[in-house]
Amino acid sequence: MTERDPEAVRRFIERFASALAEAGVPRMPSRVFAALLGSDSGRLTAAELSEQLQVSPAAVSGAVRYLSQLHMIRREREPGSRRDVYVADADIWFEAILNRDRIIPRWQKSIREGVEALGPDTPAGLRLAETLAFFDYIHEELPRFLAEWQKRKAEWRAAREH
Numbered sequence: 001m002t003e004r005d006p007e008a009v010r011r012f013i014e015r016f017a018s019a020l021a022e023a024g025v026p027r028m029p030s031r032v033f034a035a036l037l038g039s040d041s042g043r044l045t046a047a048e049l050s051e052q053l054q055v056s057p058a059a060v061s062g063a064v065r066y067l068s069q070l071h072m073i074r075r076e077r078e079p080g081s082r083r084d085v086y087v088a089d090a091d092i093w094f095e096a097i098l099n100r101d102r103i104i105p106r107w108q109k110s111i112r113e114g115v116e117a118l119g120p121d122t123p124a125g126l127r128l129a130e131t132l133a134f135f136d137y138i139h140e141e142l143p144r145f146l147a148e149w150q151k152r153k154a155e156w157r158a159a160r161e162h
Contacts, residue, residue, distance in 0.1 A: 013038055013053075028055065032063040033072055036088035043076075043085045071099045094149060097142070104139045108132060 013034040020030035031053050036044055044052070049060045064086050067073040072092060076085050089095075111132045118125040 029063040
């Protein structure tokens with residue numbers, strides 16, 4: 001097994017968390033998510049996260065609740081234990097995008113209503129109509145994109161096994 005520099009791991013967690021925070025994910029959930037991704041198992045308990053990140057259990061609790069609601073992590077029960085384990089799988093990005101694909105139709109419906117309410121020929125209506133066209137495109141192309149990723153992932157994994 002490869003030896004790791006604990007300081008380098010800490011720097012990765014903080015830098016990746018900063019990148020997520022810049023994209024709009026709150027700071028503590030960003031740190032928890034980065035810590036999970038940076039663990040070999042992709043699985044940590046609340047106590048392990050609290051210790052690794054040097055934060056309170058309450059901070060971890062709020063962060064995992066946030067990440068769970070976004071389907072970025074999942075909670076599992078350790079067999080034979082009452083402890084919860086939080087998990088970030090390698091497929092987490094795929095699942096997050098897939099979840100967005102389920103939300104896009106709701107956004108399309110709301111935006112379509114907005115175009116009608118604002119008038120399709122007004123500046124605001126035109127802006128929303130262009131947004132709707134973008135979401136229509138994304139919703140149409142996303143299944144092909146996701147299927148292509150599944151194919152590439154299988155090829156990538158097969159190449160790593162040889």
